[in-house]
Amino acid sequence: MPAPRRIENVDAYIVAHAAEWAGDVENSLRHYEQIIGGEPEAILKNEVKGPSDAVLLAASYRAIAIQDSQKKREILALRSGALRRQIGESIKPVGIRPTRHLRGVVRRTAEREFELRAYLSDVTWEEDLLRSARKLARLFGRQSEPYMSHSPEDGAYKKLGSGWAMEGKLLRLINISDLGLIKCRGIWTEVHPPTDAEVIINAFQEILDKLDPPGPTN
16 A cells, blocks of 8 residues: 655644744744745635645745734834843743754743743654653653643543653753643742843753753764
8 A cells, every 4th residue: 555645845834833833933934934935925826726735825824924923023122122131121032052853942921930832843753752751751750740632532531742840940840742842831949030041041951952962973
């Protein structure tokens, strides 16, 4: 039996959509634009004749939405002067150093709370990511609940992905879905709030580095 035909650009769309979810807007838009290969408004006028055309259409809609959102944010930023990275300010999401297969974005959600959202930049590495996540969950102990899914057949809940906690000045509660989406809540545990953005970023960077360690160098 022949293997099912791969839908054109589907992997790039998966990465683009995950990047958009994470807040990695520039990388998301770059992937959407690569899929489209032209002006998104022109794609919207084309007839959808198959799955590949549907991917093109979806990418065009998302690219237009991101471009419109960027324009609005630029206007607001100019008015408020909020484009600062210091921890003490209302900061925009900050990208952290990508690993070989992962990219992530850190944002502040409260005075002492932060969030990392990360995703696969290479969808073929999904099984390796989930295997690495299960290994870390066993190493650190399952202290954070993983994603749960309700089964309509038997009414039971099934664990999806992995979850664990990492201690430190920034307590990190990590959850990884079975789709390879990484979400980590960080809670600052010191008496005084953090004043250095790099401390927060490095704490989250540690998670990606453990999930996807650097490869051997020649």
